[in-house]
Amino acid sequence: MTVTVKQAQSSLEDLIDRTARGEKVVITRDDKAVAELVPVHQEKPAPKFGFAKGVLEIVSDDEHLKDFKDYMPQQRHVRPGEFADAIIAKMK
Numbered sequence: 257m258t259v260t261v262k263q264a265q266s267s268l269e270d271l272i273d274r275t276a277r278g279e280k281v282v283i284t285r286d287d288k289a290v291a292e293l294v295p296v297h298q299e300k301p302a303p304k305f306g307f308a309k310g311v312l313e314i315v316s317d318d319e320h321l322k323d324f325k326d327y328m329p330q331q332r333h334v335r336p337g338e339f340a341d342a343i344i345a346k347m348k
Contacts, residue, residue, distance in 0.1 A: 258282045261290070 264283045271281050281293040
C-alpha cells in the first residue's frame with residue numbers, strides 16, 4: 257500500500273494495524289518514496305523437544321543406500337592402529 261505523508265499522518269493507527277497484519281506501507285512525498293512501514297519480525301519460538309516424534313523413521317540397515325553406491329566415496333577398511341602405525345613410520 258502506498259500513501260502520502262499527509263494521508264499517513266491522518267490515518268497512522270490504521271496503517272499500524274495493516275502493518276501488524278503483515279502489509280507493507282510505503283509513504284511518499286512529492287511522488288517519491290521516503291519511508292516504509294514494515295512488520296516487526298517476531299522471534300520464532302524454540303522448537304519443543306520431541307515435536308517430530310513419529311514423523312521420522314530411522315532404518316537399521318543400509319539397503320536404501322544401494323541406489324547411491326556410484327556417488328559414495330570408496331570405503332577403505334583400516335585395522336585398529338593402522339593409521340597410527342603409518343604416522344609413526346613416517347616419523348622414523
